[in-house]
Amino acid sequence: MRWFGVALGVVALLATACGGGPAQRDEPAWSPCQGIAGDGRVWECATITAPRDYRAPEAGTIDLALIRTRSADPARRLGSLVYNPGGPGGSGLETVVGVASRFSALLDRYDLVSWDPRGVGRSTAVNCSDGALPERVPRTDAEWSAIDASSRQFADSCVAASGPLLPHIGLFDSARDIDLVRAAVGDEKLNYLGVSYGGQLGAAYATLFPQRVGRMLLDAPGTPLRTFRQSLLDQSAGSEAALRQFLSFCVAQGDCPLGGTEQAAADGIDAFLARVEVSPPMTDRGAPLTRPVATAALGLGVAAPEVWPHLTTALAQAFSGNGNELIGYADLFAGRRPDGSRSNFASINTAANCADYPDFYSTEQIRGFLPEFAKVSPRFGELTGLRLAECAHWPVHGVGRAPLSGAGAAPIVLIGNTGDPEAPIEWVSELAQALGSGVLVTYHGVGHGAYGGVNDCVDRVVNAYLREGAVPERGTVCR
Secondary structure, eight states: OOSOOOOOOOHHHHHHHHHOOOOOOOOOOOEEOSSOOOOSSOOEEEEEEEESOTTOGGGOEEEEEEEEEOOSOGGGOOEEEEEEOOTTTOOHHHHHHHHGGGGGGGTTTEEEEEEEOTBSTTSSBOOOOOOOOOSSOOOSHHHHHHHHHHHHHHHHHHHHHHGGGGGGOSHHHHHHHHHHHHHHTTOSSEEEEEETHHHHHHHHHHHHOGGGEEEEEEESOOOSSSOHHHHHHHHHHHHHHHHHHHHHHHHHTSSOTTOSSHHHHHHHHHHHHHHHHHSOOBOTTSSBOOHHHHHHHHHHHHTOGGGHHHHHHHHHHHHTTOOHHHHHHHHHHHTBOTTSOBOSHHHHHHHHHHHHOOOOOOHHHHHHHHHHHHHHOTTTHHHHHGGGGGGTTOSOOSOSOOOOOOTTOOOEEEEEEEEOSSSOHHHHHHHHHHSTTEEEEEEEEESSOOTTTTOHHHHHHHHHHHHHOOOOOTTOEEO
C-alpha cells in the first residue's frame, strides 16, 4: 500500500502478443541465492532479460530476477509453479521463502518459482524519492497545496530516475514477462499461483497466451475492471467492515483491552485516533505515530485475521502511549524492512497503479471526493481517498490495462472471500465472469486471500486442482 505513489493505447501490444510465437527461451545461469534467508530448502537465483517495451524490442532491455526451489520428489514432478505475491510491487524474492511452508502440499509435485516483476527489487527497479504519509488529512487550502506539491515532487523524482521505464510498468507488460519466466524454466504450459494483484497478472496472462495456461489459481485477485476511484471506495468500505469483525473477535475472546463491548472498543479506537492527531507519540523508529500512520497500521492489521491477537496487544499498548508495536504494521505500508532498510515497494506500487488506471484527478477534484469516502468509511475513507493524489502529476495513465477474456484457456480457479477488505467478493466474481474458463470458489471468511493454511476446505479444493488437475464444480462454497 502506498499513499503517494500521455495515455497510450495497448491495442498494438495485444495484437502482437496474441499473434506472436512462443517466447524465446532465455537459458538462465542458476546459482545459490545470495542474501536470501534460508528455510531448510535450497534456493537458486538467476537473471534473465526482457524488452523494456514489447512494442519496440530494439529500444533496450531490463533485467528480471528469478528464484526457485526444486521439487522434493523429482520422480513425481509436474513442472514449475510460478508464484506472485501481489502488490502491485510485491517482491517474489523477498516473500516466496517465507510462504513456501504454506504451499508444502505442492512442493513434491512442483518446483516453486518466483520473480521480482519489472520495476521491483532486484529486477530493473523504479526508484523515486522517499515519500511519507501526510501528518494529517488536509483541511485548509495551505494543507491541500502542500499535498499537491508533494505529489508533484514525488512524480518528478520518479521521472528523473526511471522515466523511460514508467510507460512500461503496467499489468500487461508484467504479464508478458511471465511468459519469459515460463520459458526460462523450460515449461510448455504455465502453472501459476497469483495472490491479490498477482491474480490480475494471471488473468492478463490468460488473455495474452490462453493456449499456454496450465493449472492457474488466482487467490483474492481483485479486478482490473473498475476505476481507481471506485476501487478505493470499495476498499474503504471493506476496511471498515474488517474493523468491525476484528472488534467482534476481540470482545469474544473475553477481557478485550480495547473495551468490554464492540461499541466500547470502537469508541476506544476513535478516542485513540483523535488523541494521536493532537499529540502523536514518538516511537523507537524515530518517527511519530501520527493519525495517518496509526490508521494505515490499523487498516493493514484488520485485513489479516492471523495477526489479530498481536494487533490487540499492539493497540492496547498504543492506547497507553507506546506505539512501537503498532507502527510495525505501518512499516509494511512504507516498505520498511525489519533491519531498517527500505524496499522500493512504495515507488513501484504508485508506478503500476498510475500506469494501470485510466482515471486520474487534480488535487482539487480529490478534495471534493473526500466526503464520499468519509461516508462509506468514517475511519479509513479519507486517507484511502488521498491515494488518488498518487497519480495527480504522474506522466502516464491507463497504459497497463486492456480488455480481459482468457478465451480458449484451460479452467482457471479463482478464490473469493466474502469478508475480504482488499478484494471484495464482487470483484472476484466479476473477474471470474470476464474469464471464459473462470471457476469461482467462494470462501465465507475474513481476510485477504484464503489458500495456504487459512481454511481446510479451500486447501483441499486447491490441492486437488493443482496436484491432480481436479477442477472444482462451479458454485463450490467453503466455510
